[in-house]
Amino acid sequence: MSKYANYVQLGKQATEYSKRMSRLSNRIFGEVARPTNSKSMKVVKLFSEEPVNLRKDIHGYYPRHVETGLLMMKLRDYGLYRDEHADFKEEMERMREMRGKAKPKRVPMALRGDNKK
Template sequence: MHIHYNTFRNYRMSSLYARRMARLSARIFGNVFRPTSSQSMKVVQLMNEKPREHKPEVTEYYPPHTEVYKMMRRLQFLGLYRDEHADFRAEMKRVARLKGKAPPKKGEGKRALKRK
């Protein structure tokens, strides 16, 4: 990506045609035509890279939990998958409701009854 400064010095001394060809070559291959410092080259390289949000190592860092959860819920609804833990929680809620231990519905709690 980076061409040495000596190469550019040779282009400066050469003919107009050679300089124009060097500039065209730099444009085609994405190189910088004018001599630049290492700090400026770092900026050029940063601008040539893909943005962080488009890099797969950044975007695919975490597994797709939400998509998997939605897919499993759909399969569970269709009867193709059985989540025993969810079934256990639903059963425990049902048993608590039968015993009268379930939380009250919205608007039927102690605080709501005080207002009436």
């Protein structure tokens, strides 16, 4: 039997020396030194965790608005998503065109044929 196995068996015994050594070991490795109840362990767990304001997954989270918006536009084109606000805007534009009051479409300068430099 190795010396390590003897040390483990010595630690399992209920001697004063083994209790003190296990407490010292727990203190060295950052564990609770003495046996505690579950209510106290909850407090220990809370204090051992990283604070919420320092957690990267909490403060560094930004939803992917652009990609989500493009996905929803594509789904709307396929007829799988109903965007009531966009439907309303299109209906209002259609009604303006029917009355003859539609705004002229904006054409970017790059697409116009009369841009002279």
